[in-house]
Amino acid sequence: MINDAIFMFMDSLLFFLLPPSASLYFFYFLVSSDCCFAFYKGERKTLFEIFGKLKDSLKKTKDSMMNKIESAFKRFSKIDEEFFNELEEILIFADVGVATTEKICQNLKDVVKKNKLTDPKEIKDNLREILAKTLSSNDETENEQNKITSPHAVLVVGVNGVGKTTTIGKLANMYKKDGRKVLLTAADTFRAAAIDQLEIWANRTGVSIVKQKEGADPAAVLYDSINAAKSRKVDIILCDTAGRLHNKKNLMDELAKLNRVINKNLENSYIETLLVIDATTGQNAVSQVKEFKDVTNITGLVLTKLDGTAKGGIVFAIKNELNVPIKYIGTGEGIDDIEPFNAKEFVDALFED
Numbered sequence: 001m002i003n004d005a006i007f008m009f010m011d012s013l014l015f016f017l018l019p020p021s022a023s024l025y026f027f028y029f030l031v032s033s034d035c036c037f038a039f040y041k042g043e044r045k046t047l048f049e050i051f052g053k054l055k056d057s058l059k060k061t062k063d064s065m066m067n068k069i070e071s072a073f074k075r076f077s078k079i080d081e082e083f084f085n086e087l088e089e090i091l092i093f094a095d096v097g098v099a100t101t102e103k104i105c106q107n108l109k110d111v112v113k114k115n116k117l118t119d120p121k122e123i124k125d126n127l128r129e130i131l132a133k134t135l136s137s138n139d140e141t142e143n144e145q146n147k148i149t150s151p152h153a154v155l156v157v158g159v160n161g162v163g164k165t166t167t168i169g170k171l172a173n174m175y176k177k178d179g180r181k182v183l184l185t186a187a188d189t190f191r192a193a194a195i196d197q198l199e200i201w202a203n204r205t206g207v208s209i210v211k212q213k214e215g216a217d218p219a220a221v222l223y224d225s226i227n228a229a230k231s232r233k234v235d236i237i238l239c240d241t242a243g244r245l246h247n248k249k250n251l252m253d254e255l256a257k258l259n260r261v262i263n264k265n266l267e268n269s270y271i272e273t274l275l276v277i278d279a280t281t282g283q284n285a286v287s288q289v290k291e292f293k294d295v296t297n298i299t300g301l302v303l304t305k306l307d308g309t310a311k312g313g314i315v316f317a318i319k320n321e322l323n324v325p326i327k328y329i330g331t332g333e334g335i336d337d338i339e340p341f342n343a344k345e346f347v348d349a350l351f352e353d
């Protein structure tokens with residue numbers, strides 16, 4: 001509502017102030033008005049709103065990584081070893097990771113050599129292209145929604161405090177708005193507070209929850225939930241789990257048991273194991289993915305708290321070093337603060353003013 005009011009106000013202001021600049025006004029009208037909308041997470045939004053939100057959440061990374069890159073492009077008068085050293089330093093500081101940084105810089109050096117470029121300003125677009133290429137691969141076009149045989153089960157795993165329960169709340173909201181019937185499963189039975197927290201999300205999003213008492217067997221809660229989902233014709237089961245470290249054997253065994261319950265009782269359904277990782281933990285996030293991958297079949301990643309870090313470069317390291325698709329990014333604590341990951345939009349948000 002407030003956005004609409006602001007757009008309307010600015011539209012009218014531009015109309016009176018800039019009558020000769022018809023083309024400018026028309027362009028502004030296109031990006032800000034309902035002429036250019038998309039159905040996003042079940043809501044009609046202008047493209048301006050969708051893109052603006054991603055840009056806001058990447059502000060810290062943009063201010064740190066991209067502003068430094070911009071300044072290097074301006075400061076250096078020629079492309080030499082010193083320029084590349086500076087670029088490497090900036091990327092590594094933004095948590096792009098040593099191996100990925102080297103690959104990006106080598107690709108850029110190849111372009112410079114091939115096209116005999118000498119001025120750093122000339123290679124900004126090339127860097128943008130290389131970064132976008134680093135992030136794009138076939139996996140992101142794979143859309144799990146096309147593969148659903150109801151009920152579709154999503155097991156949400158990760159270490160303590162990364163944002164698993166919050167992500168489930170956001171996903172529940174997103175799927176519900178999309179017209180799907182969602183059921184939450186409180187399989188983090190470690191603490192009563194964890195069950196309560198999931199119940200708050202269930203109430204907030206208006207979806208049902210299957211829970212038992214604190215200390216109950218998580219596999220039993222999941223089993224109940226699958227049966228409930230089948231009889232209530234639920235489309236998606238979102239299963240919360242306790243935070244665990246890969247090296248805690250009993251907890252990893254518990255995860256294996258949850259997987260067995262799903263595989264046995266949902267034979268023909270699409271089953272997803274989403275590993276949630278916290279972007280603010282930097283390179284540690286990369287090792288978490290490697291370690292979880294060794295013990296369980298991770299089908300996708302959710303990278304949370306991108307809004308809280310200047311080191312969003314971690315996305316490039318994850319994409320380049322690990323063969324697991326990033327499915328969603330968390331962009332805040334609010335119910336709508338989740339975005340399906342899109343490589344092009346991500347790089348555009350970093351580069352555009």
Ligand SMILES: Nc1nc2c(ncn2[C@@H]2O[C@H](COP(=O)(O)OP(=O)(O)OP(=O)(O)O)[C@@H](O)[C@H]2O)c(=O)[nH]1
Pocket residue numbers: 158159160161162163164165166167188194241242243244304305306307308329330331332333337
């Ligand atoms: N800024 C920001 N905060 C987030 C995001 N996702 C989750 N959080 C916050 O991170 C904190 C932990 O979130 P939880 O959802 O409880 O994390 P969890 O992984 O379920 O934690 P455990 O169950 O204790 O292992 C909460 O304060 C959330 O609001 C995000 O994308 N951005």
Ligand SMILES: [Mg+2]
Pocket residue numbers: 164165166188194240241243
């Ligand atoms: Mg939790």
